[in-house]
Amino acid sequence: MATIAPFLRYDADPYLVIADGRLYWMRDAYTVSGNYPYSTPVGNGINYIRNSVKIVIDAYNGDTIFYLAEPDDPLGVTLGKIFPDLLQPLDEMPEALRSHIRYPEGIFSLQTSMYSTFHMTNPSVFYNREDQWEVPVIDNEQMEPYYTIMRLPGEERAEFIQMLPFTPRGRNNLAAWMVARSDGENYGKMLVFQFPKQKLVFGPSQIVARINQDQEISPQITLWNQQGSEVIQGTLLVIPIEEALLYIRPLYLRASGGRIPELTRVVVAYQNQIVMEETLDAALARLFGEPGLPAAAPPTTLVADVSGSTAAPAAPGNGSLASQAQDHYTRAIRAQRSGDWALYGRELEQLGEVLEELQAESEN
Template sequence: NKDAMESVRLWDWRPLKQTYKQLQELKQYYFFNDVDVDRYIIDGKKIAVNLSARELSIDGLGGNAQTWQNRHLIYTHGYGAVMSRVDRISSEGLPVFMIQDIPPKSDVGIKIDRPEVYYGEHKNSYAITNTSIQPGEFDYPSGDENKYTTYAGTGGIKLDSFFKRLLTAVAFGDVNLLISGNISSESRVLFRRNIVEIAQTYVPFLELDDDPYLVISEGKLYWIIDAYTQSDQFPYSTPISAGGKTLNYIRNSVKIVIDAYNGRISCYISDSSDPIIKAYAKIFPNLFKELKDVPEGLKSHLRYPETIFNIQSHMLLKYHMTNPNVFYNNEDLWAIPTQIYGSSEEPVHSYYLVTTLPNEKRSEFILILPFTPYKKNNMMSFLTAKCDMPDYGQLQLYQLPKDKLNYGPMQIEARINQDPEISKQLTLWSQKGTNVIRGNMLAIPIKESIIYIEPLYLKAETSEMPELKKVIVAFSDKIVMENDLPTAIEKLFFGSGFATDAEKSDTRGMSLKSMADRASFHFSKAEEYMRAGNWKGYGEELESLKNILNQMKSQGN
């Protein structure tokens, strides 16, 4: 499953957020609220990425800078975003950025022409733009100087009358709005700048997902929020507790899109079969649009939400049983497996990845979660949800063969602890005062089997920046730990790793298929060395690839 191996989410959002903070916040008044997972077409291939908006945190200004003018007239917006591949690691154990810095620099052709973030996840107070304050509205830092701008959007309210200024002064309890000489008839007051507050005000009858995510489309930044209709009154339906509420009916009926520059909101009906949203659409005929009206640049980034997927997964633990007697006696209950994260045991979370599912021909962006038998640790099955059009929303349950042992996540965790080489290294790091963070255990489907991948992050006691230093890969009865995924895969399946040139190119006794697989790994490794600027490693891998191709040619003849 080459597609899956090229988009394995080695970077978990929790340590990655800390790393983004140290490397890319750049100034004390910038802030990364969250790290999202999405997919983009890069060089003709669908690639999974992490990305985050660089938002403004006005409280980050120094004490003397906390003036009314700075808080409301000068520092008004965040700037740009960062993006990195989920599967790439630099030689220093850091993410490989595709978009970074200020102004945003892109290595992959994804441009951000409108990088200003006036509306985001972070809660900032109101801002007043288009004022006469000098030197102007702060845009971004550039070396020893600052760049300034004038807002050209349509967000907020234009303060073109005394009455409007009076009302806003009363609304915000701030007399400066009324008396400031910097405010003119061309000024605009931007308020309610938190995207969740915008959506709650616009569609208060919908329940909002707690994980809005950023999308870069046609040079602009957008936020997408999943919204739900729900009830606890649906007949003959088992209730479940979710988000502090008890419900027995939920539909992801609406996709909300908010422009990060203008704050403009659009609501698209994503489940036209839902009777509740049908009723709301008749009550408010101009409020909702059809899903087909979503711009193509945004439609390709719609995700099946984890919230509803997790609810469906929990219901499936019991309701996968179709035999009445088996169901009544709870003979085949399933469970959500657990894993080691950091140093603590926790449930496995559903996760997004790009992969080619069994019996499918194309790579897809999916959401996946494995299952184990109740009070047992071996893997039984996994549920997937497709995110790409035209198959968006299709759920598929895959059951593994029952005639052989399929290791579950905690069984792999136990084998990691019992492996002499790995456990020795983990102990050595701990004795040196290094904090070892065991990342998410990822179960990747490979035909009728599962390959497990777990990243290891190291963080010094004096540092706030985790570094991804090792990758553990397990398949069947084999388990290995290497510096990166291609090397670990090579060692797992071919046994030798990248020890010597002779070993690298020795393909005696191998089938053409195995030789082709090995050639593919050498090519992937060469690409990685090229991106990292390691030209010695790049040349060695190309030489190994050349030797294998020559031997394949000889064997074919």
């Protein structure tokens, strides 16, 4: 692609799709400039970037088509006039392929970086950087935007989105989530869900720190690491439930000299409670107090008043719902390992719905 159109910048994450029984690679490309007036530059001196080109490559025969996705981009229009046979109108892309278009991670990362500062609209606040945000850091690495399928607040159905959380500068609690939409007429629309400043909402790094400091979990991880095995902490899953967040993190154990890690425990944090069990349904049973299992301490809400007030303890939950949640979680992990992100997103969506039912029953 760089040989065909070296004047474009290419997204680092091409993806494979199936359309009309054939395999295609899809990739995003950008028109960029460093000479846009009164615009703050980012990496490599770029101060203008548009996701103006979508590229489709037939995985079988290599046929490559460049589509102009933003006809109002002056750079894209100019390139189209210089190379009239290169850029095709996006309307000519087959519908089966258009349904797979997603908002690219590269430009979303730049937009979140800029928005962390420019969300401040009060001149005094902006000048003093009083409300500066930053992207959370987990395990010494900055979080990256991730794709998932979820139902946004106020919407009737789930959709494919890309999202990234923000924390206040120098602090670890959550400040907001930024979302980029990819479905249909909502493609490219961006939303920000901001948490009230008078509420303290634990962020991802705080949850990870609490997991590593937990009196039950930390000694067990240390013991496993001392027995010639390696503990691998999997991806931290964040599932919104009503006004709270459910965090799920799998723990894998890889034997010394082994290549394939094995799922050994699941850590779940909900409200102010963290538990570790062999399966997700067992962890949910502890959190929601399923009869017949050791009851955990009454959970308190993750969204706590600064004054320190907490929510009421949860009531007993439903065992069958916990089993359903375990099934969805297991299938999501398998889909993640195999790279089937569509199935992964669907399973997470269904997991969230089951957890909402479980929460509702525990409150009755």
